[in-house]
Amino acid sequence: TETLLKVENLKKFFPIHGGLFGRQVGEVKAVDDISFYIKKGETLGLVGESGCGKSTTGRMLLRLLEPTQGTIEFDGQDLTKLSKEEMRKMRKEIQMVFQDPFASLNPRHTVEKILEEPLIVHGVKSKEERKKRVRELLETVGLSNWHAKRYPHQFSGGQRQRIGIARALAVHPKLIVADEPVSALDVSIQAQVLNLLQDLQKEFGLTYLFIAHDLGVVRHISDRVGVMYLGQMMELADSEALYDSPKHPYTEALLSAVPIPDVHVKKERIVLKGDVPSPANPPTGCPFHLRCPKVMGNCASVRPVFKEVEPGHYAACHLYDEQM
Numbered sequence: 001t002e003t004l005l006k007v008e009n010l011k012k013f014f015p016i017h018g019g020l021f022g023r024q025v026g027e028v029k030a031v032d033d034i035s036f037y038i039k040k041g042e043t044l045g046l047v048g049e050s051g052c053g054k055s056t057t058g059r060m061l062l063r064l065l066e067p068t069q070g071t072i073e074f075d076g077q078d079l080t081k082l083s084k085e086e087m088r089k090m091r092k093e094i095q096m097v098f099q100d101p102f103a104s105l106n107p108r109h110t111v112e113k114i115l116e117e118p119l120i121v122h123g124v125k126s127k128e129e130r131k132k133r134v135r136e137l138l139e140t141v142g143l144s145n146w147h148a149k150r151y152p153h154q155f156s157g158g159q160r161q162r163i164g165i166a167r168a169l170a171v172h173p174k175l176i177v178a179d180e181p182v183s184a185l186d187v188s189i190q191a192q193v194l195n196l197l198q199d200l201q202k203e204f205g206l207t208y209l210f211i212a213h214d215l216g217v218v219r220h221i222s223d224r225v226g227v228m229y230l231g232q233m234m235e236l237a238d239s240e241a242l243y244d245s246p247k248h249p250y251t252e253a254l255l256s257a258v259p260i261p262d263v264h265v266k267k268e269r270i271v272l273k274g275d276v277p278s279p280a281n282p283p284t285g286c287p288f289h290l291r292c293p294k295v296m297g298n299c300a301s302v303r304p305v306f307k308e309v310e311p312g313h314y315a316a317c318h319l320y321d322e323q324m
């Protein structure tokens with residue numbers, strides 16, 4: 001299959017201002033040199049604790065945030081090179097579904113108006129046509145046309161997320177960046193929304209970047225999974241390989257903390273010491289070295305290279321350095 005998205009050496013640094021005159025006194029390396037690709041029709045799960053840079057990564061793909069450095073090749077075009085106007089048109093192809101469906105829907109607009117908006121922005125001029133598309137979209141996400149005249153507060157959390165998904169689908173995107181789309185929902189509702197996303201993927205050949213803070217959530221929906229820590233990619237592999245034989249000590253620790261029923265390796269719970277360090281003052285060397293149960297010689301001083309340690313299985317860890 002073709003590659004739809006190829007991200008290389010992507011960085012996002014935010015300046016920190018301080019002092020009397022608001023001078024820049026430092027920077028937060030929210031995303032620090034990550035690379036990955038997503039094939040057409042595939043789901044890549046992107047996992048990590050809050051502040052690891054996964055949402056920042058997702059937002060850069062739509063250029064809702066401007067990358068500090070790196071390339072984002074989508075369908076053969078480097079998005080970082082597009083003008084604002086070209087990028088506005090490109091948003092037809094890449095859409096986002098947000099964590100909090102309530103905050104992302106205008107409370108004063110009816111569902112019909114919410115779903116018509118992207119159609120208007122992307123040039124569907126006929127009112128008739130838009131109404132027809134709204135009906136179609138509501139049906140596609142399991143709602144009905146009589147919902148069209150209602151307001152967001154009249155819906156449950158799960159229904160609101162369906163509306164958020166319908167809005168993302170309105171202009172027939174190829175890639176959907178879903179940023180923790182089920183984290184705010186009850187567990188019983190989560191499965192329904194995940195199933196819907198999977199059905200839509202099959203029906204429309206969609207490609208997903210699925211962001212989550214928990215390895216359990218992305219297990220079934222992802223073809224491959226990437227694990228981030230403090231702005232860096234720690235491990236990336238086929239789902240099965242990642243869950244059954246993780247290579248990176250951080251992934252091992254995350255997996256040991258999440259009960260995932262059909263993961264074969266049964267490990268003891270690995271309790272990490274300390275908290276995630278501040279991204280404004282990240283550790284030298286391997287970003288995980290202060291908490292890593294397997295920390296050794298050069299972990300504190302040398303950043304490990306993110307490299308292929310088995311076919312299709314990538315990790316950034318000195319455990320996989322060539323023996324001298």
Ligand code: SF4
Binds near residue numbers: 250290292299304319
């Ligand atoms: Fe642990 Fe060292 Fe590997 Fe980092 S590089 S994960 S500190 S063993």
Ligand code: MG
Binds near residue numbers: 050054055
């Ligand atoms: Mg987030």
